Amino acid sequence: MGRKIFAELGINMRDISHQNFPTAQQLIAQNSETYFNASVQDIQNALHELYGRQEISLQQLSATFRRGDLITRLQ
Template sequence: MPPQALLAVKIYRDVEVRRRTAGVGAPNFVPYASHYLAMLVGEELLDDLGLSIEKVDHRNFGELDEKFNENKDAYYQKALDRLGDALTRLYGEKTSTLSLQRLSATFRRGDLFETLDSE
């Protein structure tokens, strides 16, 4: 459905801009996490409006777009927090102590999805 795709692309582009412009203080997993972060931002947006992805259409796209634009910073921060917490639960240590190779491999596997789903 075109509105769903348009919303997904809009969210992903925002996350990618943030990845490319991430400063020194950004979590070390950010370069590997764009897809996960975009997914979490999208989930939060849909939860805020009480919608499922199947319910996104041309009639409510304007409301979704407006809500995203108003709250994208908060959605992104919450996604970073959730992902950081999930990685900590998965490995039992802070992400700052994990090697970049291990982080990279983590985002290519499916076990992180299971950790996020168990929240």
């Protein structure tokens, strides 16, 4: 979600400051559901790339998070 907000603000995470934080808060207040739904879709797409259409067990999902595979795909 953060990447989407930063993209809309036209800044990087390291550029967030007290000067632009209120604008970021306003974007979150106005578009939180949109950001959330888009992020869920990004995660679903990344999991599909990792596992295809097969059913993912809780153990596989846990290992995916532990190894950082999902984060790597999302970046």
